[in-house]
Amino acid sequence: xxxxxxxxxxxxxxxxxxxxxxxxxxxxxxxxxxxxxxxxxxxxxxxxxxxxxxxxxxxxxxxxxxxxxxxxxxxxxxxxxxxxxxxxxxxxxxxxxxxxxxxxxxxxxxx
Amino acid sequence: xxxxxxxxxxxxxxxxxxxxxxxxxxxxxxxxxxxxxxxxxxxxxxxxxxxxxxxxxxxxxxxxxxxxxxxxxxxxxxxxxxxxxxxxxxxxxxxxxxxxxxxxxxxxxxxxxxxxxxxxxx
Numbered sequence: 001x002x003x004x005x006x007x008x009x010x011x012x013x014x015x016x017x018x019x020x021x022x023x024x025x026x027x028x029x030x031x032x033x034x035x036x037x038x039x040x041x042x043x044x045x046x047x048x049x050x051x052x053x054x055x056x057x058x059x060x061x062x063x064x065x066x067x068x069x070x071x072x073x074x075x076x077x078x079x080x081x082x083x084x085x086x087x088x089x090x091x092x093x094x095x096x097x098x099x100x101x102x103x104x105x106x107x108x109x110x111x
Numbered sequence: 112x113x114x115x116x117x118x119x120x121x122x123x124x125x126x127x128x129x130x131x132x133x134x135x136x137x138x139x140x141x142x143x144x145x146x147x148x149x150x151x152x153x154x155x156x157x158x159x160x161x162x163x164x165x166x167x168x169x170x171x172x173x174x175x176x177x178x179x180x181x182x183x184x185x186x187x188x189x190x191x192x193x194x195x196x197x198x199x200x201x202x203x204x205x206x207x208x209x210x211x212x213x214x215x216x217x218x219x220x221x222x223x224x225x226x227x228x229x230x231x232x233x
Binding site: 088097105 | 148158171223
């Protein structure tokens, strides 16, 4: 994937975890915005964060996003069992027609 | 309620064709930009194709020349015509609405369907 995410992260209930999304100067570093999607087991992806740090209505404020340089991060505080899911970052790349790119995804395990 | 429902998936042999449909409700497909995204078994998300509300179309390198995205305004349906299918096209195919943030001019996929499964195998 053009965007690199750790394959897995884990944390105990109540803890804070972060998921990184590393790109390059042709995508995140070029100023393109980053979005995050949550995919619960057996379900379709759901928009979690848009425009680097904005939460859609209904998404708890335990989820937050940030972007700096060629990377972005998703932070989840007060980890809950129902947060166990796959998380994907998405951005745009100036070198690709259509330009939409996804990270490889990160499996979050709640211990 | 804003909703997307995909259909048309199935089992086909390599080289055959298939047309996927994505029926929208609660909004107008032609007034929005729309994407197809696929997910191979056990793998991550891969963007496949995009049609802007103005009609311009784009494709991932892996499908360009084989897949065609289109829409039917009267039926409010998005399509993905797939030809010369290969085993590596086997995936769950999602359609998604691309919402535009007018302040900072970026798109994001805010509504997703549940997907339709395409299996390419001999």
